[in-house]
Amino acid sequence: MNDRTLLAGCGLEAGYGPSQVLFGLDLEIRAGEVVTLLGRNGMGKSTTIKTLIGGLPLRCGEVRFGGRPIHGLRADAIARLGVAVVPEGRQCFPNLTVREHLIAFADRRNDSAAPWTLERLYALFPRLRERAGHMGNELSGGEQQMLAIARALSTNPRLLILDEATEGLAPVIREEIWQCLAQLKAAGQTTLVVDKYVERLLRLADRHFILERGRIVWRGSSAELDADRALWQRYLGV
Numbered sequence: 001m002n003d004r005t006l007l008a009g010c011g012l013e014a015g016y017g018p019s020q021v022l023f024g025l026d027l028e029i030r031a032g033e034v035v036t037l038l039g040r041n042g043m044g045k046s047t048t049i050k051t052l053i054g055g056l057p058l059r060c061g062e063v064r065f066g067g068r069p070i071h072g073l074r075a076d077a078i079a080r081l082g083v084a085v086v087p088e089g090r091q092c093f094p095n096l097t098v099r100e101h102l103i104a105f106a107d108r109r110n111d112s113a114a115p116w117t118l119e120r121l122y123a124l125f126p127r128l129r130e131r132a133g134h135m136g137n138e139l140s141g142g143e144q145q146m147l148a149i150a151r152a153l154s155t156n157p158r159l160l161i162l163d164e165a166t167e168g169l170a171p172v173i174r175e176e177i178w179q180c181l182a183q184l185k186a187a188g189q190t191t192l193v194v195d196k197y198v199e200r201l202l203r204l205a206d207r208h209f210i211l212e213r214g215r216i217v218w219r220g221s222s223a224e225l226d227a228d229r230a231l232w233q234r235y236l237g238v
């Protein structure tokens with residue numbers, strides 16, 4: 001830990017019923033960083049996120065956010081502290097308009113020197129401004145993903161977490177999402193990204209963690225990951 005650490009998971013153990021998935025996992029994210037969690041399918045990336053945000057009970061270990069222990073808090077309490085998640089599968093409401101999605105979570109808003117107003121969100125995602133009056137179920141997959149990210153930002157999160165946010169999107173839309181994340185990074189947004197496009201993530205992220213069977217087996221900078229292609233083959237299958 002250093003004094004810029006925003007989120008730290010230490011010795012995390014968790015699982016489902018009798019099956020243990022995380023075996024003493026350690027990771028930390030510093031304020032202003034973009035960090036990725038990488039690993040092949042089934043290695044425990046989504047389970048790690050669920051554990052960090054109160055969606056799955058910890059069996060052992062601790063999670064700290066802004067220096068304070070948050071393990072044992074419910075997911076909604078953790079969200080109120082300033083952790084926003086864009087889950088796999090987007091989860092837009094079919095019967096709410098884009099605008100309604102973006103104002104629906106106003107009560108969850110954290111104080112911020114530069115709050116995410118509707119205007120700022122539309123400036124980041126001009127496509128959402130064009131679609132403001134459309135229902136969730138009238139949006140394309142890419143638009144739904146943008147809406148999911150904008151909705152997460154509308155709470156002014158101190159930490160934004162994206163779990164496979166570009167899954168199933170056309171390459172051109174995926175690139176739009178990466179460019180938005182780069183803009184967010186430039187604005188100082190701390191972000192944890194789970195995704196499989198390692199090559200693209202090298203440019204976006206500062207540091208990376210590789211997960212293998214519920215343990216962190218490698219951590220390092222983009223330059224270090226770029227330089228060691230044997231790691232990619234061994235742990236990422238690319």
Ligand SMILES: Nc1ncnc2c1ncn2[C@@H]1O[C@H](COP(=O)(O)OP(=O)(O)OP(=O)(O)O)[C@@H](O)[C@H]1O
Pocket residue numbers: 016019021039040041042043044045046047048
């Ligand atoms: N709800 C659940 N109940 C039981 N086992 C689960 C559940 N969710 C995940 N698992 C198991 O936990 C292990 C880790 O899954 P997890 O979804 O965390 O992996 P992942 O790295 O995110 O992979 P993917 O990219 O496929 O989502 C897998 O063996 C998976 O089958």
